[in-house]
Amino acid sequence: MLPELGHFALILALLLSAVQALPLLASAIGRPAWRAVAAPAAVGQFVFVALAFGVLTWAFVVQDFSVAYVAQNSNVDLPWYYRFSAVWGAHEGSLVLWALILAGWTLAVAMLGGHLPERFAAHVLAVMGLVSIGFLSFTLFTSNPFTRLLPAPPDGVDLNPLLQDFGLIVHPPMLYAGYVGFAVAFAFAIAALLEGRLERQWVRWARPWTNVAWAFLTLGIALGSWWAYYELGWGGWWFWDPVENASFMPWLAGTALIHSLAVTEKRGSFKNWTVLLAISAFSLSLLGTFLVRSGVLTSVHAFATDPTRGVFILIFLVAVIGSSLALFAWRAPKVGLGGRFGLVSRESALLTNNVLLVVACATVLLGTLYPLLIDALGAGKISVGPPYFNAVFVPVMIPILFLIGVGPFARWKEASIPEIARALKWALAAGIIVAVALPLIYGQWSALTALGLFFAGWIVASGVLNFAERVRQTRAGRSIVATAFSQPRSFVGMHIAHIGVAVFVVGVTMVSSFQDEKDVKLAPGESVDVAGYHFTFHGVKAVEGPNYVAAQGVFDLSVDGKFVRKMNPEKRNYHSSAMPMTEAAIDAGLLRDVYVSLGEPIDRDKPEGEWAVRVYYKPFVDWIWGGCVLMALGGLLAMLDRRYRVRSRAAAIVPAGSQQA
Amino acid sequence: MSPKQKRRLLAISLIVLGAGTATALALYALSGNVSYLYSPTAVRDEGLEPGARFRLGGVVLEESIQRQGGLKVGFTVTDRVNEHAVFYEGILPDLFREGQSVIAHGRLREDGVFEADKVLAKHDETYMPKEVMDAMERARGDGASPAKAY
Numbered sequence: 086m087l088p089e090l091g092h093f094a095l096i097l098a099l100l101l102s103a104v105q106a107l108p109l110l111a112s113a114i115g116r117p118a119w120r121a122v123a124a125p126a127a128v129g130q131f132v133f134v135a136l137a138f139g140v141l142t143w144a145f146v147v148q149d150f151s152v153a154y155v156a157q158n159s160n161v162d163l164p165w166y167y168r169f170s171a172v173w174g175a176h177e178g179s180l181v182l183w184a185l186i187l188a189g190w191t192l193a194v195a196m197l198g199g200h201l202p203e204r205f206a207a208h209v210l211a212v213m214g215l216v217s218i219g220f221l222s223f224t225l226f227t228s229n230p231f232t233r234l235l236p237a238p239p240d241g242v243d244l245n246p247l248l249q250d251f252g253l254i255v256h257p258p259m260l261y262a263g264y265v266g267f268a269v270a271f272a273f274a275i276a277a278l279l280e281g282r283l284e285r286q287w288v289r290w291a292r293p294w295t296n297v298a299w300a301f302l303t304l305g306i307a308l309g310s311w312w313a314y315y316e317l318g319w320g321g322w323w324f325w326d327p328v329e330n331a332s333f334m335p336w337l338a339g340t341a342l343i344h345s346l347a348v349t350e351k352r353g354s355f356k357n358w359t360v361l362l363a364i365s366a367f368s369l370s371l372l373g374t375f376l377v378r379s380g381v382l383t384s385v386h387a388f389a390t391d392p393t394r395g396v397f398i399l400i401f402l403v404a405v406i407g408s409s410l411a412l413f414a415w416r417a418p419k420v421g422l423g424g425r426f427g428l429v430s431r432e433s434a435l436l437t438n439n440v441l442l443v444v445a446c447a448t449v450l451l452g453t454l455y456p457l458l459i460d461a462l463g464a465g466k467i468s469v470g471p472p473y474f475n476a477v478f479v480p481v482m483i484p485i486l487f488l489i490g491v492g493p494f495a496r497w498k499e500a501s502i503p504e505i506a507r508a509l510k511w512a513l514a515a516g517i518i519v520a521v522a523l524p525l526i527y528g529q530w531s532a533l534t535a536l537g538l539f540f541a542g543w544i545v546a547s548g549v550l551n552f553a554e555r556v557r558q559t560r561a562g563r564s565i566v567a568t569a570f571s572q573p574r575s576f577v578g579m580h581i582a583h584i585g586v587a588v589f590v591v592g593v594t595m596v597s598s599f600q601d602e603k604d605v606k607l608a609p610g611e612s613v614d615v616a617g618y619h620f621t622f623h624g625v626k627a628v629e630g631p632n633y634v635a636a637q638g639v640f641d642l643s644v645d646g647k648f649v650r651k652m653n654p655e656k657r658n659y660h661s662s663a664m665p666m667t668e669a670a671i672d673a674g675l676l677r678d679v680y681v682s683l684g685e686p687i688d689r690d691k692p693e694g695e696w697a698v699r700v701y702y703k704p705f706v707d708w709i710w711g712g713c714v715l716m717a718l719g720g721l722l723a724m725l726d727r728r729y730r731v732r733s734r735a736a737a738i739v740p741a742g743s744q745q746a
Numbered sequence: 747m748s749p750k751q752k753r754r755l756l757a758i759s760l761i762v763l764g765a766g767t768a769t770a771l772a773l774y775a776l777s778g779n780v781s782y783l784y785s786p787t788a789v790r791d792e793g794l795e796p797g798a799r800f801r802l803g804g805v806v807l808e809e810s811i812q813r814q815g816g817l818k819v820g821f822t823v824t825d826r827v828n829e830h831a832v833f834y835e836g837i838l839p840d841l842f843r844e845g846q847s848v849i850a851h852g853r854l855r856e857d858g859v860f861e862a863d864k865v866l867a868k869h870d871e872t873y874m875p876k877e878v879m880d881a882m883e884r885a886r887g888d889g890a891s892p893a894k895a896y
Binding site for chain 2: 444447448451452455456459465466467468469470472473476477480481604605606656664665666667684685687688697698699
């Protein structure tokens with residue numbers, strides 16, 4: 086009975102999302118009063134999607150195997166905590182999660198958008214309603230999670246063992262929150278196009294939303310990368326896999342967007358460009374969903390696939406992108422470009438940043454879609470390897486890293502190069518020192534290593550200098566500490582995010598320059614050394630988990646003859662699946678990870694004998710994800726800036742009637 | 747031309763130059779880094795030269811895995827029409843099994859053996875990568891379908 090209720094709730098949510106889209110029609114046929122339905126419909130939609138999600142979760146908790154989706158993705162032995170995450174462990178449930186997060190964002194917009202002009206706010210909600218129609222009907226018509234399976238099997242198939250992990254519990258919700266968050270910026274851009282103008286107040290309203298979405302997306306991607314690192318057992322953190330690219334492209338467009346929004350808010354420039362980026366960021370999110378969910382890609386994420394789904398989402402994608410770009414082409418000239426600025430100015434620096442990020446995004450897009458294109462033309466099955474992405478992506482990023490240091494020092498409208506150069510000479514020195522010193526400590530110097538470390542030092546030092554200068558300028562007799570703590574949150578957030586980039590760059594540079602890896606064959610009692618770490622293998626023992634049995638390797642890690650710790654990588658065999666799973670053992674540290682994983686027994690029938698073993702030394706690898714966390718923190722902090730709140734409160738006091746001019 | 751037009755012309759030519767260079771570089775990088783997927787039948791029909799880099803896709807032939815000391819291993823990839831010998835040194839993926847689909851990245855040696863530097867098996871035992879399935883279907887197909895399976 087409950088699953089049917091969930092199904093009905095989804096249907097009601099779909100109808101309500103159609104109601105929520107009414108304001109567009111209302112404005113077109115001159116019935117402005119109808120626009121008032123958008124906000125209540127958004128609330129109702131959220132309630133029903135949440136109900137459907139709750140029902141599906143409940144079906145997993147009580148193991149209702151008469152629901153086909155539950156039967157395929159759960160098992161009587163599945164531990165309770167994975168039953169929650171199993172809800173979004175496969176296609177149907179992921180869509181419900183997508184819809185829930187979209188409904189949540191819509192609800193937040195309906196609640197917090199009160200100070201916007203009535204017409205504009207209603208249009209924003211209506212556009213989000215259209216997106217919601219697309220996703221809910223996709224769920225209902227092609228991927229209903231509540232389909233019954235009768236007679237119910239006594240025991241479910243099980244959640245894919247790869248996904249039985251903490252990383253999977255949090256990775257998809259974060260990623261979706263980011264993807265879907267860009268729907269707010271998208272709806273805002275479409276509403277602005279409909280108005281034919283882009284007011285500074287609306288831009289200020291859109292900024293915190295975009296920041297939050299971007300921060301979630303950053304965390305989502307970082308979690309995915311971290312998960313791949315420790316769970317897939319290959320020791321890599323980024324593979325330029327098409328699915329990774331699918332999440333990375335909206336991130337690049339979103340990063341360009343948050344910078345371009347800054348210019349539009351502060352200076353009124355780049356109006357058209359901002360609108361186009363907002364459309365692109367969300368379109369790329371949809372493209373990502375399409376690539377992952379349609380099964381056109383051969384990847385870790387493409388499990389069972391169904392062509393009708395691909396067709397549906399492709400049509401949806403074409404409709405969204407096509408109509409929004411057509412609207413853009415028609416209305417953008419009316420929105421206008423906005424203010425002028427000099428060749429050397431912060432606007433120029435940010436414009437360059439934007440162009441570079443878009444170029445980077447385009448190269449990733451090319452590399453990701455090229456094999457699909459070639460395949461569609463019948464010209465062969467190819468894959469584009471990481472060397473392509475490294476070759477085009479890294480050179481584009483270098484000027485961006487340089488500009489991160491310069492940007493904050495450049496004045497709006499007209500800046501002077503000598504002034505910037507004077508301010509940055511110590512940052513240059515800091516960069517050079519780091520670039521020379523650190524490789525010397527690690528005993529090996531290469532141009533790329535030095536370049537990466539130089540930019541890390543450059544970014545951190547320029548951030549500190551810029552912060553110090555700002556404190557000096559705004560001090561006005563107060564103590565330095567008090568002044569430092571009273572800086573606007575968006576300013577502090579910017580520097581934290583930029584330092585996050587530096588931390589990330591250190592991680593990437595160090596791990597790619599100095600990592601060490603060995604694949605060896607070890608018999609019990611034998612040992613292997615990597616980068617000064619000594620691993621002694623003491624054989625494997627059998628251990629039993631809740632829904633698997635495992636061969637657990639016993640290793641002693643020692644350095645200079647001193648015992649450090651035991652490490653126990655596992656090779657698991659889940660009861661429900663023939664596929665073995667590798668669980669690496671990682672000794673994580675601030676300056677390095679050491680990593681050991683079991684390959685396979687050399688003789689499959691003699692697990693007590695020799696094993697293939699892989700050991701890694703990964704210097705600074707955790708800085709990669711640490712840097713991403715800092716970036717996300719910076720984005721969230723900027724969102725909390727007082728400027729966005731005070732204005733909205735002040736504006737909310739104005740009676741609603743007076744805004745409808 | 748007025749100074750304004752001149753500036754505009756300069757800006758546009760810079761953009762065109764920049765975009766052109768970027769595209770050219772990207773396409774060049776792309777051309778050097780794509781690798782084709784061939785089934786054993788396609789390898790034979792294409793007459794690939796030793797040294798050629800590509801991806802070999804198919805199924806690991808039953809009873810073909812031989813350990814050759816250390817982590818060296820030899821096995822045979824088949825599309826059920828033709829077969830091809832593969833050599834690999836390293837740790838095989840979890841799902842590497844006889845009778846299961848596999849994609850090996852590497853190059854053709856002088857002696858005709860395919861030396862793999864990376865071996866991929868699908869992360870789902872019930873699923874064969876679409877490209878491998880297509881390649882195998884083409885290898886099996888009659889003369890009407892192109893022998894080239896890429």
